[in-house]
Amino acid sequence: MNIAIMGFGVxxxxxxxxxxKNHAGITEKSMQPSMEIKYILDLRDFPDSPxxxxxxxxxxxxxxxxxxxxxxxxxxxxxxxxEFVSDLLQAGKSVVTSNKELVAAKGYELLTLAQEKNVNFLxxxxxxxxxxxxxxxxxxxxxxxxxxxxxxxNGTTNFIxxxxxxxxxxxxxxxxxxxxxxxxxxxxxxxxxxxxxxRKICILASLCFGKHIYPDQVRTEGIRDVQLxxxxxxxxxxYGMKLLGVARRVEGNKLCIFxxxxxxxxxxxxxxxxxxxxxxxxRGDAIGDVVFYGRGAGKLPTASAVVADVIDCAKHIAKxxxxxxxxxxxxxxxxxxEVPYPFFVRGVCDCEKTAETVRGALAKQELxxxxxxxxxxxxxxxxxxxxxxxxxxxxxxxxxTGSMMRVTAY
Amino acid sequence: MNIAIMGFGVxxxxxxxxxxKNHAGITEKSMQPSMEIKYILDLRDFPDSPxxxxxxxxxxxxxxxxxxxxxxxxxxxxxxxxEFVSDLLQAGKSVVTSNKELVAAKGYELLTLAQEKNVNFLxxxxxxxxxxxxxxxxxxxxxxxxxxxxxxxNGTTNFIxxxxxxxxxxxxxxxxxxxxxxxxxxxxxxxxxxxxxxRKICILASLCFGKHIYPDQVRTEGIRDVQLxxxxxxxxxxYGMKLLGVARRVEGNKLCIFxxxxxxxxxxxxxxxxxxxxxxxxRGDAIGDVVFYGRGAGKLPTASAVVADVIDCAKHIAKxxxxxxxxxxxxxxxxxxEVPYPFFVRGVCDCEKTAETVRGALAKQELxxxxxxxxxxxxxxxxxxxxxxxxxxxxxxxxxTGSMMRVTAY
Numbered sequence: 001m002n003i004a005i006m007g008f009g010v011x012x013x014x015x016x017x018x019x020x021k022n023h024a025g026i027t028e029k030s031m032q033p034s035m036e037i038k039y040i041l042d043l044r045d046f047p048d049s050p051x052x053x054x055x056x057x058x059x060x061x062x063x064x065x066x067x068x069x070x071x072x073x074x075x076x077x078x079x080x081x082x083e084f085v086s087d088l089l090q091a092g093k094s095v096v097t098s099n100k101e102l103v104a105a106k107g108y109e110l111l112t113l114a115q116e117k118n119v120n121f122l123x124x125x126x127x128x129x130x131x132x133x134x135x136x137x138x139x140x141x142x143x144x145x146x147x148x149x150x151x152x153x154n155g156t157t158n159f160i161x162x163x164x165x166x167x168x169x170x171x172x173x174x175x176x177x178x179x180x181x182x183x184x185x186x187x188x189x190x191x192x193x194x195x196x197x198x199r200k201i202c203i204l205a206s207l208c209f210g211k212h213i214y215p216d217q218v219r220t221e222g223i224r225d226v227q228l229x230x231x232x233x234x235x236x237x238x239y240g241m242k243l244l245g246v247a248r249r250v251e252g253n254k255l256c257i258f259x260x261x262x263x264x265x266x267x268x269x270x271x272x273x274x275x276x277x278x279x280x281x282x283r284g285d286a287i288g289d290v291v292f293y294g295r296g297a298g299k300l301p302t303a304s305a306v307v308a309d310v311i312d313c314a315k316h317i318a319k320x321x322x323x324x325x326x327x328x329x330x331x332x333x334x335x336x337x338e339v340p341y342p343f344f345v346r347g348v349c350d351c352e353k354t355a356e357t358v359r360g361a362l363a364k365q366e367l368x369x370x371x372x373x374x375x376x377x378x379x380x381x382x383x384x385x386x387x388x389x390x391x392x393x394x395x396x397x398x399x400x401t402g403s404m405m406r407v408t409a410y
Numbered sequence: 411m412n413i414a415i416m417g418f419g420v421x422x423x424x425x426x427x428x429x430x431k432n433h434a435g436i437t438e439k440s441m442q443p444s445m446e447i448k449y450i451l452d453l454r455d456f457p458d459s460p461x462x463x464x465x466x467x468x469x470x471x472x473x474x475x476x477x478x479x480x481x482x483x484x485x486x487x488x489x490x491x492x493e494f495v496s497d498l499l500q501a502g503k504s505v506v507t508s509n510k511e512l513v514a515a516k517g518y519e520l521l522t523l524a525q526e527k528n529v530n531f532l533x534x535x536x537x538x539x540x541x542x543x544x545x546x547x548x549x550x551x552x553x554x555x556x557x558x559x560x561x562x563x564n565g566t567t568n569f570i571x572x573x574x575x576x577x578x579x580x581x582x583x584x585x586x587x588x589x590x591x592x593x594x595x596x597x598x599x600x601x602x603x604x605x606x607x608x609r610k611i612c613i614l615a616s617l618c619f620g621k622h623i624y625p626d627q628v629r630t631e632g633i634r635d636v637q638l639x640x641x642x643x644x645x646x647x648x649y650g651m652k653l654l655g656v657a658r659r660v661e662g663n664k665l666c667i668f669x670x671x672x673x674x675x676x677x678x679x680x681x682x683x684x685x686x687x688x689x690x691x692x693r694g695d696a697i698g699d700v701v702f703y704g705r706g707a708g709k710l711p712t713a714s715a716v717v718a719d720v721i722d723c724a725k726h727i728a729k730x731x732x733x734x735x736x737x738x739x740x741x742x743x744x745x746x747x748e749v750p751y752p753f754f755v756r757g758v759c760d761c762e763k764t765a766e767t768v769r770g771a772l773a774k775q776e777l778x779x780x781x782x783x784x785x786x787x788x789x790x791x792x793x794x795x796x797x798x799x800x801x802x803x804x805x806x807x808x809x810x811t812g813s814m815m816r817v818t819a820y
Contacts, residue, residue, distance in 0.1 A: 132550030140542030143717030307553030
């Protein structure tokens with residue numbers, strides 16, 4: 001059996017390396033007599049790579065070669081990845097991808113096409129790097145109604161938050177360090193503003209709840225506005241702070257979904273996820289909470305997930321894997337600002353009387369730090385929707401809100 | 411499609427309940443037109459159960475009914491579970507079990523029989539309750555060479571250790587509390603002495619390393635001898651203490667496997683696993699460390715894993731799942747007392763000169779607690795085998811060893 005790789009960047013070269021290193025075991029587990037990389041598609045040449053003789057520049061070589069049954073797409077970006085993958089599925093080839101942008105935007109469409117053509121379209125590596133999560137959700141937790149899924153889905157922002165918390169670094173300083181270490185891109189927008197986490201929670205939610213959720217349906221907030229003292233207030237209350245992607249089934253079988261910095265319980269499995277690690281919590285009606293933890297990015301961890309999918313394609317070459325990812329549905333995603341949560345609020349009061357009003361009206365638990373600025377108070381509320389909270393705060397004219405974050409039940 | 415359940419205890423009744431509660435979703439995911447429980451085999455009658463009309467007492471009813479394609483075995487114990495399961499596989503029926511004793515003792519044999527008959531023998535629920543672990547290891551991590559697997563595999567002992575650590579309870583008191591809460595049996599031997607954890611690490615190791623490992627090949631130590639002050643010494647050094655099952659590939663492609671209380675790094679994902687929760691760490695060459703966390707026991711979590719396997723059997727009714735679990739191999743498991751580890755040692759010195767000798771010869775880091783008994787010292791060693799350590803300690807006549815535990819690298 002022959003495979004092709006499209007995109008010889010970090011992940012693509014990791015796939016080639018891993019398939020070479022663990023070739024015997026991978027071939028055996030694939031139940032194929034042989035398993036070889038025949039082509040690697042890239043715009044560039046790689047004269048010094050051990051795979052240089054496999055590099056090609058013309059996509060049609062792969063498309064038209066009948067000996068290629070499985071194609072790995074590790075190019076990233078929506079175009080031309082989308083066109084290439086569509087053509088390959090159309091031609092009856094299975095596709096494995098690590099491209100979260102592609103899956104979040106076109107998952108339903110490409111899965112439907114794969115179904116029509118009786119081939120596989122697999123994307124374990126698109127969420128959580130090497131952490132097994134897609135397959136556990138779709139298979140191992142199949143007996144459950146999933147009520148909620150919440151994940152630390154972006155290693156870069158988790159690294160930044162970890163540095164802020166453990167080393168008292170300001171956000172800008174921690175970002176510069178992440179860039180220096182190669183964890184963050186020069187343009188860190190996709191990470192820092194939550195766009196990357198948004199794509200991943202869309203993929204997870206689409207799988208858990210069976211309807212395609214698009215990134216533009218998700219209220220997305222990054223970590224740019226997180227202040228070091230919010231982290232301190234949270235820590236003093238026994239909470240950690242994490243950038244989470246959350247998808248939660250709410251009354252009437254609707255979905256509340258968002259990406260935002262949240263307070264998590266200090267003793268929880270999510271609170272202890274540090275640095276570039278990722279973790280995903282799934283709450284099912286039978287199983288309760290399960291958490292999957294590991295490296296959410298990186299060459300070989302991500303390649304590990306890609307190659308596991310390649311093995312699965314090889315084993316199921318004549319049999320399609322069923323993924324319960326249906327069409328989008330109008331009205332399924334509701335406005336998360338209407339869903340009650342306990343909130344963390346920090347703000348400034350113009351006088352002690354205002355502070356008393358705020359305390360009386362909203363504060364269930366007040367939080368403290370040393371050397372708080374004059375007039376600042378921070379507190380946790382009871383369950384209240386964001387809209388109701390904003391309205392209540394607006395009615396206290398002497399209070400100006402500094403930050404506001406949801407407090408999760410994990 | 412019809413299924414039968416053998417054993418209507420905690421797990422068996424959970425399976426019936428879950429299949430009823432989430433019937434529509436389970437049937438859809440099974441890709442079967444219908445999915446019904448036809449028989450429940452038990453010695454007892456259950457006149458008040460909603461499933462009372464399905465209770466039967468004669469195994470041959472199930473064996474001889476051609477409409478039964480999948481049988482759930484939740485009886486526990488080796489006999490007659492082994493005979494029943496053998497007969498069912500022989501008759502061409504797939505079997506799903508939660509019975510770790512059966513799988514640890516007969517896994518290779520029953521998998522071989524299942525292969526001959528082209529049916530499935532699945533056992534996700536036998537390790538880690540509802541935590542997805544068997545399928546992730548065999549499928550999602552298939553591209554990896556697995557180097558090590560370590561798990562908190564027994565909820566009862568983890569509950570006891572948690573109480574000792576967080577509430578300064580003595581072992582006996584914590585055990586009594588676990589019994590009172592229904593977490594521990596009246597006879598707690600299987601839990602407290604590590605026998606349950608031993609069966610589970612055998613199953614995991616057999617899958618990860620491809621050769622059947624039997625419980626009697628595993629050096630097994632429980633938590634009976636753990637002293638509260640060992641926990642305190644460890645905590646002061648930044649370590650947690652957990653009863654771990656560990657299987658680790660060592661030089662020459664041999665296996666070091668044991669069950670014992672170990673010191674784990676205080677910031678690790680294993681250290682924060684409290685109460686009756688389980689967690690399993692898998693270290694692969696490509697993926698690095700991944701950790702799976704959740705409820706390791708209980709009616710519905712375990713039923714969740716059983717039903718996921720039933721769904722898998724239903725989907726693959728004409729196709730066997732490949733599990734890479736080979737025959738046992740002489741000499742594969744080596745004596746773990748010969749494998750170097752850093753150790754925690756606590757003991758009593760007859761005089762300060764002996765203490766100086768111990769420090770000079772073995773202590774890499776000394777640990778302290780308040781109000782340590784006269785002459786007691788505790789320390790961490792460098793990497794040394796247990797045999798070498800015992801020999802070295804024996805050469806210091808004024809020192810008597812109180813406890814000795816491995817320190818893990820996670």
